[in-house]
Amino acid sequence: MATPAGPVHEALAELELVDHHCHGVVAGPLDRAGFEALLTEGDRWPGVSPFDTPAGVAVRRHCAPVLDLERHAPADDYLARRAELGPPEVNRRFLAAARTGVFCVDTGFTPHRLTTPGELAAAGGGVAHEIVRLETVAEAVAARGVEAGGYADAFRAAALDAVRRPGVIGVKSVAAYRTGFELDPARPSDAEVTRAARRWLARGGRLDEPVLVRHLLWTAVDLGLPLQLHTGFGDSDIRLHQVDPSRLTDWLHLTAGTIPVLLLHCWPYQRQAAYLAAVFEQVYLDMGLTLHHVGPVRARAVLEEALEITPFRKLLYSSDAYGVAEFYALGALAFRRGLGELLQDRVDADELGLPDALRLARWAAADNARRVYRLPDGH
Template sequence: MGGPVQEALEALELVDHHCHGVVTADLTREGFENLITEGAAWPGISPFDSPVGVAIRRHCAPLLDLPRHAPPDEYLSRRAELGPREVHRRFLTAARTSTFCVDTGYAPERLTTPAELAGTAGGTAYEVVRLEGVAEAVAAKGVEPDDYGDAFQAAALDAVQRPGVVAVKSVAAYRTGFDLDPARPSVAEVTEAARHWSARGGRLDDPVLVRHLLWTAVDLGLPLQLHTGFGDNDIRLHRVDPARLTDWLHLTTGTIPVLLLHCWPYQRQAAYLAAVFEHVYLDVGLTLHHVGPARARAVLEEAMEITPFRKLLYSSDAYGVAEFYCLGALAFRRGLAGLLQDRVDADELGLPDALRFAEWAGAHNASRVYGLSGPS
């Protein structure tokens, strides 16, 4: 593989518009395997024997001074020998990513902070605030149901005013799916829902309060990232097709940018939404490192069939292991370069346009949408 588009993408410093920290501690085999799958390391079934596991052994092993396709035991032994700090440095440097927009809302283990992540990569980091975490922190303080709506809005506003915050995110896909009444809920509806939530406790999964959260995001005025499609088994996949957001997108036209994350297997539906709504954008992050470089092009081709070139962004959605930063960047560069170069070679696309579109998707689109202009 080669050509000018590939060369341009190899030289481009990526903007990763949605990612997470990496685990700072040494990882056991079980710990590592659990982090490289959205399922689990079940007895007798290793995630190394999956597309993502094969891709790690093929493309990440050489960065640990191992041969391609190194066996899992050798891979993990070498990883432990080098230690987390050196492993992180090697993979983050190899990703050649200059800017990270880091979702800090999910950290069951000690993860690198945005500043630590950026320092390891020699880049810049910004923060993405997960709104469900803000809501649950408000509820944990014992707020009265009558006061919940205002208290959540105030807490969310405080959160997004922290230095370096450039966006908010919702995981409504995990909590309710998108089969929601698209209208903004009334104050009375929010109060009644908050009363029920207060009585039963637990995470935010009330449909009325999720709607309130999404409309609060609109009021905050920052770009909103929405998990769609592929995730762990907490997802009900048939309920997270982004096309189910169509009525809500009609109501929010002219407000904030809405970034559809991941999307698989609904990348075509996401592309439709990006093509018909001015404020909708998409990526296929997470998907790319799970399908690996061998299939990244196929996913990108479907996502780009009708997507305006100004609407596709790069993300790794790397979480837990630094390999996913490297693998996501590699899969994106190779997949995008291959499909654009073939269009150039077939005279369906001019080379200057192909180079421009590659730069847009890899960096400029995210910089424009989030207003990124320098170190946080």
């Protein structure tokens, strides 16, 4: 997975990444249907293979050599070699190729049997921390049984217990999937929460009651840890026009001076996210998930738009890899290559000094995340 030459590229290739938002990988074997399902955020299309997407092509181009195959190996050959090596070796190779030193793992989405944070870190030769998904906490509270009038206190207590577990460094909300961001930004009253809890508990299912989603976001503020928010690109459950992060502007005004807010993924709203990072002290962003889906060829364009006005202390790296370890390697490659190209070109044009470029690369690759999550140097 060689990157182009140049001092910025070389420095980025040597840096261990802090992946501030990721997931486990499937621990067992995957057949073709299972692997292809994890290649895409979309539904399956009869007669159309997810290998015939930008992400699928990038896997065959950049991941095949990691499995000792020729570049652009046919999909059947790729999957046969993957099965021959077996999941532990495949995962080890791709996680090693990513050169990630710290994994911040969202443990709240597990439709598959995934590696634990510890297993992921051991395979990648790094250390792991946990990100608590607050909707999962709320749904567990409901599943245990709670009266509507006691929901607020029960959720708050469960969230506090969750974030006090060893290794937890942040929380996450998937409000984007549940309600979108067209929410009243104000903290809901106790009476509003009780009425909303009564409606939700009566019908059951996942947490998609707007008042309770607002309550969850304000509870995150009270917890005091960095809050990750999915924005932009996701699967078909998303209503993309409702997850533009600029819709959070009023809430960000109300929460100024409280906790760091980390906008995940962002595409196609990377410019809106950049604006928020430029005008709100507490806002940060990444282009995770996007980078391995656009691939190394387009990573620079996406990052360049994000960095038009984003303060350099506000860009973090994440892979948002889920299920297949290839996305760890592809996300890291796309980030290193895309950021390296745009910084190196600015150095070559004398718009940026080389020492500054190297410093900015270190910040985005690892140091910004260490600062936001209060991680020690080295881990």
